[in-house]
Amino acid sequence: MAEISYINPLSEEGKRIIHEYGDLNQLNQEDDDLVNIIIHTQNQKISDDSIIPKTYKDLAINRIKWAIEKKNNKNFVNQEYEYFFNQDIFEADVIAFHILCQAIAIQFNVTSRETRMFIEYQGKLIEERLSKIAPSLRYQIIDDILRDISTDGSIKWTSLKDVISSKKLSLMQLLLDDGEIILEKEEFLEKYGNKFDGRPADKIYDIIVGQKLKELILSRLIMQNTEEYIKRIKEMSKHVELHPFIIELAEELKEMIPEEIGKYNTFYAGSGGIYGTVKGGKLVPEAFPPCIQNTIDGVSSGGRNDAIVLLLTSFISYARLYPSIFGSDEPIKVSDIDTDLSITENEILPLIYEAADNCSPPLFDDQPQEKLNIISKLGFGLHSEINLENEGETKWYTPMSCEKIKMHLPQLCKEDKSCKGLNNPLSCYGRRKYQIDKNKKEESS
């Protein structure tokens, strides 16, 4: 029988393991028991010594590497991480999970890509672990954990409202009766057993509820609880200093994550922010397309507000942080790239405010509220300053297309040959930048 904490590290059993572990300094020491478990794991690939984590800290780092590789590496070899599916690892894994939650909480924003990836892959780890347990034992452990999580023996859909609102689970996936989720076969048969003419009700149960839904609810609840746990640690870390080992691990994650992702995704490789400066890097004003240069030079009262708040704010922020937005379908936030918002504070906002000042009359003189709108278009809600706590209250507004600019701000569009065949100023900026680089190379050679 698998231990409960092998699936739910936040269980009482998981807390007891942490409590009994004691001194965090030993996390850096080689642990023979851990190595033994790993080398005796069935199907474990050990062709290379570096595959085997020797310390609990290595194990924690490898948990993150597993998630990154699984997500990005097309040639991912599961057997290199087979030990994560050996039930004997449960105690070491519970400790790795908890120290990672602490390091992530102090290093990253709760809504950052890094935290989201950690939580998402905690869910995937649970699902994969469950799938490797024999069905009868699996059903039993799922029931035990669900009973453990639900306080009064039943699960009401309202207890899942956070999971549903975070889109980790859809209300459409649940079978509800008077606000309660029908999960047990006996309950289903009692309520609906005589409602299906000519079709066995237990087969219908397997189709519309079944074990799969229980597994899904279980993994989503643990993901939700992990997120809340990280939030609590973050809050607590404002008042209590965490152990130096956790701070060291947090620093290591900050370096390691972009490095590892960069191996598989050159788009994210680079420096300056957890996902690198992307291809954008420092702004090249000479490459700004005519509409942007005209906006920076100052706009008269006619289209002032739209030019600064809608056109320039989105253009400058994406050109600096994420110029390939139109080639990506992943949701992205400013802090995914500019983790401490220093680029936004020191490079992006000053340029926008300067352009606002160049307007005639200066935009903020008679409309100071437009500052709030600029912050809101960067995704930080209607506030006077950017703050990680508010990120996500609004969406990071994507750059306007040439078509829209021509329609709403025709005085700014002075199309030239660099705009030919393109449909937004960002592409035009990319083309001009490329041309400038090429010219420089030719000149120097």
Ligand code: SF4
């Ligand atoms: S064509 Fe597009 S990029 Fe070029 S100036 Fe007009 S709006 Fe700007």
